[in-house]
Structure formats: structure tokens, C-alpha cells
Amino acid sequence: MAFNELVNKYKQRLMNVITRMIQSQEEAEDIVQETFVRVYQHRKSFDFQHCFSTWLYTIALNLARNELRKRKRFKFFDIFDLKGNEAEIAVEMEIPTNLPQVLKRAIENLPEKYQTAFILRDIEELPYEEVAKVMNIPLGTVKSRVNRARALLREKLKPRMEEYNAMSKGTLLPVSLL
């Protein structure tokens, strides 16, 4: 299979995974590029007995994890934090309003191990076995992590969800609320 085809087939999926882990779009894109470059570099050492996508996801996740670790090491201080000018911060920060945004923010804020399992399983729809291989953990652990992540998300989304459901029923809302 030509390399270009591989890229076209997997780039969107990888991008989805990495963007959920790393908020910045440019950085996520860099990581996806780096993943493909690594694949190219090590194309000769790949064992075709294994699943290609597993390999790809493993590389991408390792890179993303490295990036996150690097970020932890260099903590950036926001100048607004130092000023303590809360009014400006409120303007700067986009407060999520619609449901996908709320969900996105909630996923970003999940603990890393739950987050990875959840993204691979529920966003990428990989089978549990493959998630276990990618993350290099037992199948049972994957299942419990995914379950835990779903529960956490539901807890976080519950208030918003009720609000959203009420909003979506639109006509039933009193005019004063709009």
C-alpha cells in the first residue's frame, strides 16, 4: 500500500485522538505528522503479523504522552494569573456554551489513563482487545477504565445535560428565560 494512502486513511482518526488529548490544534497536527514520519523511518522493522493501526496508535499515543510530560515539566505561567485580573480572564477564556464543547472540555479534563482508554474505545470505536494492545495493559483493566471514564463524564455532564435537554425542547421554555 502506498504511503500516501496510509496517510489518508489514518490521518483523521489519529488527529481525532490526539486533539482530544492535546488541546492545541497545531501541536496535535505536529504529533500526527511526527507519527507518520516515525512510521516511515521504521517501516522496515514493522512486523506485518501485527495490526498496523495498533502500531500507529501506539506511536501516536507515546508521542502525545511525551508532549504532555514535557508540558508538565515546563509550566507556563499565564500573565493574567499573576495580575489577578479576573474580569479580563473571564473575557479571555471561552466559556463553553454548546454541548459538544462542554463534552470536549470534560474529556480534556479526564485523568490521563481514563482519557486514553475512553478516546480509543468510545471515540475511535476500537475493539477492547486493540485498546488493550495499544495501551499495553490487560483487557480487564481497559474495560474498567473505560467504564470509569464514562461514569465520570456522565457525572460531569449531568447538570449541563438537563439544561440542554430543557433547551432542546425549546417551545416549552418560558420566554423570560431566553
Next chain:
Amino acid sequence: MQCRKVRSFLSAYSKGELEEAKRREISAHLEQCPECRREEAGFRDVFGALSKLPDARLSDDFNNRLLNRIADERYRETRTRAYLPKQAPAIGMRRMVPVVATFCLMLAFVLTGGIERLLVPDDGGYMVAQQDMGSGNMDDSYLTVQPAASRTFSQHASKHWNFDRQVARANRVRGYMNQLASSNTFADNTTAWSTQGKLVLGHLGLGPATTYRPRPIIRTYIAPQNDAVKEVRQVY
């Protein structure tokens, strides 16, 4: 089935991951338990929202940039040693030639005893007795150092020297000196000197007592071989 147990399966249930028997069990419980139903609805909402989650945006030139990077990678791979032109070594043989030549010259200089020649000045006054140079013995030549044969020193150092001879010679020389001093030699040339424009008081007619005689210095050399006397006159 207890609510707590059911709830651990709820997410998988709403996702449709459960096997048939389990699924039926859970749905039977849900029909009776409104609390669990609400929980289940929460999961359903989450999955619903997830399905509406938009794909991450990829920039348009993603493929181009990636292919450029791959091309770079390819170039780097092919740029192996065999393909590269041979690089000149940092220290080439040609550059070492003068260094090696200098070193050889220095070595030759040391081996031929150049340093000793420098350290012991060959001023003719002293000469190191050269004995046993090739045998590798320790150099004790300083014990046998002798004055070199020079004209002035060898007079005294010669084995024919004796005191009486020396005194006799000194007397002889003194005799010559007295002879020279008592002779009229000094006055002879006074007129000649005056004609040379020198101040000669005798010309004023004040008599010989007041005559100023410029004093010549006569250096007398005595040849050691035959005691011949040589005089050199100089006027100051």
C-alpha cells in the same frame, strides 16, 4: 439483581456491548427501577453527544507538509557514507610534512651533540679534554680540564718556566725602558709638533725649563719568542 450491580453494567448496556443474556437481565431491571433508568439515560445522553462531536480539523496542507518531511527523511537515508564525497581529514599528511621535518632536524641536532656545543662555549679559553667519548662512561672530563694553548697563558704554564728566568726577563725589560726614558727621544720631535700647530711654550723664548713637552706614550711590546722589542709611539 441489585441496583449497584446493574449500574456497573449500565454504560456497556447503553453502548450495546453486552451479550444477549446480560442485556435482557439489565433491561428487565430497568423496567422496574426508575432510578437506574435515569442513570441509563445519562449514559445515553453522553453517547449521543459523543456522536455529535465534530471531527478534529486538519489543515489543508497537512499532506504536503508531511510528504515534504518524508522527502527530507528519504534524502537523509540516502545520504549515507558511500554517497558522500570524501572529506579531507582535519590533519592531512601534507600538512604534517614541515612538522615531521622539523622534528627530524631537531633529533639529528640532539644526537650529534649540538646541545653540548651550545652549553659549553667554545671561546678558546678552555677546552674540554675529549677522552673516551665513545665508551659511554660518565663524563668526568672536568677533572682534566687544562688551559688551552694560548700565547699569553702558555708563557706561565709552560713547563720550561722558572722564577729566575722570569726575573731576568723583567729586569731586561726594565733596562730597555730606562734606556728609552734617558735617551733624547722625547725632545726630538718638539719642533715637528709645533709646526703641526700645537701649542709649544718653548717658542716664546722662556727657556727649556718652561718648555712644555707633550708627552708621548710609547708602548713597548716584547716578542716572547726572541725578546725583540717593538715600540709604538702615540701622542695624547
